[in-house]
Amino acid sequence: MSEELLSVKNVSISFTQYVQGLNQHELKVISDLSLDVKKGEVVAILGSSGSGKSLLAHAILGILPENGTCEGDICYKNEVLTQQKKEAIRGKEICLIPQSVNFLDPLMKVKEQAIGDVKGEEREEALRKQREIFSKYGLAEEVDDLYPFELSGGMARKVLLSTALLSNPELVVADEPTPGLDEKSVKETIMDIKNLKEEGKGVLLITHDINVALEIADRIAIFYSGFVIEINKTENFADTGKLLHPYTKSLIEALPRNGFKLTEGVQPLEEVPGCVYYDNCPIKSDFCKENRPNLIKCGDAMIRCHNYDKEVK
Amino acid sequence: MIELSPIDPVKSYAAEMGASVQQIAALRSYWQVDVPTYQKLIDWLLDLLQLNLGVSLIYRIPVIKVIADKFTASAILMLTSWIISGVFGFSLGIIAGAKEGSWVDKIIKGYCYLLQSSPAFWIGLIIMMIFSVYLKWFPIGLAVPVGTLASDVTFFDWLYRLILPAFTLSIVGIASIALYTRDRLVNILNSDYFLFARARGESHWSIIKRHGIRNVLLPAITLQFMSFSELFGGAVLVEQIFSYPGIGQATVAAGLRSDVPLLLAIVLISTVFVFVGNTMADVLYKYVDPRMRGEDDE
Numbered sequence: 075m076s077e078e079l080l081s082v083k084n085v086s087i088s089f090t091q092y093v094q095g096l097n098q099h100e101l102k103v104i105s106d107l108s109l110d111v112k113k114g115e116v117v118a119i120l121g122s123s124g125s126g127k128s129l130l131a132h133a134i135l136g137i138l139p140e141n142g143t144c145e146g147d148i149c150y151k152n153e154v155l156t157q158q159k160k161e162a163i164r165g166k167e168i169c170l171i172p173q174s175v176n177f178l179d180p181l182m183k184v185k186e187q188a189i190g191d192v193k194g195e196e197r198e199e200a201l202r203k204q205r206e207i208f209s210k211y212g213l214a215e216e217v218d219d220l221y222p223f224e225l226s227g228g229m230a231r232k233v234l235l236s237t238a239l240l241s242n243p244e245l246v247v248a249d250e251p252t253p254g255l256d257e258k259s260v261k262e263t264i265m266d267i268k269n270l271k272e273e274g275k276g277v278l279l280i281t282h283d284i285n286v287a288l289e290i291a292d293r294i295a296i297f298y299s300g301f302v303i304e305i306n307k308t309e310n311f312a313d314t315g316k317l318l319h320p321y322t323k324s325l326i327e328a329l330p331r332n333g334f335k336l337t338e339g340v341q342p343l344e345e346v347p348g349c350v351y352y353d354n355c356p357i358k359s360d361f362c363k364e365n366r367p368n369l370i371k372c373g374d375a376m377i378r379c380h381n382y383d384k385e386v387k
Numbered sequence: 388m389i390e391l392s393p394i395d396p397v398k399s400y401a402a403e404m405g406a407s408v409q410q411i412a413a414l415r416s417y418w419q420v421d422v423p424t425y426q427k428l429i430d431w432l433l434d435l436l437q438l439n440l441g442v443s444l445i446y447r448i449p450v451i452k453v454i455a456d457k458f459t460a461s462a463i464l465m466l467t468s469w470i471i472s473g474v475f476g477f478s479l480g481i482i483a484g485a486k487e488g489s490w491v492d493k494i495i496k497g498y499c500y501l502l503q504s505s506p507a508f509w510i511g512l513i514i515m516m517i518f519s520v521y522l523k524w525f526p527i528g529l530a531v532p533v534g535t536l537a538s539d540v541t542f543f544d545w546l547y548r549l550i551l552p553a554f555t556l557s558i559v560g561i562a563s564i565a566l567y568t569r570d571r572l573v574n575i576l577n578s579d580y581f582l583f584a585r586a587r588g589e590s591h592w593s594i595i596k597r598h599g600i601r602n603v604l605l606p607a608i609t610l611q612f613m614s615f616s617e618l619f620g621g622a623v624l625v626e627q628i629f630s631y632p633g634i635g636q637a638t639v640a641a642g643l644r645s646d647v648p649l650l651l652a653i654v655l656i657s658t659v660f661v662f663v664g665n666t667m668a669d670v671l672y673k674y675v676d677p678r679m680r681g682e683d684d685e
Binding site: 132135137139140161164165166169170172173174176177178179180181182186187190191221223237238241 | 488577578579580582583584585586587588589590593596597598601602605676677678
């Protein structure tokens, strides 16, 4: 159970942008991100929309845009993934479940997209496998010949899921699989991901839906302004006393069932020299302003805070 | 508009003949020059209903015959260059788009910008200078060798004379279609479904073949059919330069000598031509894009 599938070490992703003419500007989207996914484990990355979570998925698969650079190491089964290695195993051992039907070619039948570019005998075999996995997820035979625009929301989700799982990958990266779906489909998605876990696959779930994360993940990584500030077991999220970072605590307290306690403040967009949560933090000290905390181990959890174990009022 | 033109058809016709005053007066009444415009218009429309386009003033044969003659010549010229520019333009666009940012892309792009910004007649002149004047590979003009009757022209003679005008018209057409194709492909390369296809492990060229070309083809076909009108305009200039006796030359002649029946007929024909082009694009859509297909076709 504890075999490590994916381990991301100190990964930073940045983009080179042109601002005002020819001035290049380095835009850091993800800073110093570390996490790991074991076999039969679901790890969720929880962060607000548009904070760049998807880019981690793209970095793992080696499909970042050309002006994006990725520093740090991404290891798969204890082996550092180079771009060549990523290209070799993507779609085979690591698969992506994309967000929406927009990720399908509008002019191609779904079965053709699912099997990819294969010919001859291989094609027969691929079609048979595709039919098998489509049936497994309750897609009738008619669906094979449909075009993406003919799919309903729920069907599209199943098609994307089964397309990703066609090659029986060991690690599944699910990029926001739930938004825009009705409650029933969300429930189904949750079940499907739980089943993947039962089959011993590792799942990296990227989401902004805290309820989905709480329901399926074994561990949750909290993503704040480009940094992972805490990684904790999901069961600890039931009790704010067991949480470490003040942001995580306020996040949980803001849930309707926990009293709707609102914390003021926004995530900083500019890079700051010290702790990213400094402006909004209730337990900050002067030290936090200029010194960036590192992600450190605290029992089973990871925390990025100088003062989490001190009582500051 | 032609009514307002200062060119008097009778005078321009008579000037060549050196006709006397009486003859001119006879011509005036024969051609009904002094009949009011609305009357002419009504007459022409009534004739049109009977598929009678009248008689050309300069060629002295029914307009329909002139058009049939000239239009066939032009149609072949236009069709050849249309196909050549479509095929080459599309391929160049795909190559440039697939290799976006590389030197291949830059060369193709540069070439297209150059062509796009130079007028057709100028390119025609340059090509004529290079191939006919300096290299003497091709005749300078005329679809028929001097001193031969039109009926004696062999197929190869005619083909030989078609090459330069068709070539000119093609390379002018390539630029817009190639640039457009390239742009669309680059867009597709940044699309979500391209990303997912890559994530599924498909290779670059396989994705371009399977997803790129199919998605670019549709708008490219539209553009190519829309370009029928430009093609027509280009043909007029190119025919003039290479003295290729097509519809373009006839238009210029008709305009300069106030040959109203011929000019009107040409306008009519070109409208139909452009209209047919656009309709064909619409019909083809149905076969390329599954989204355009009705329920009953499936």
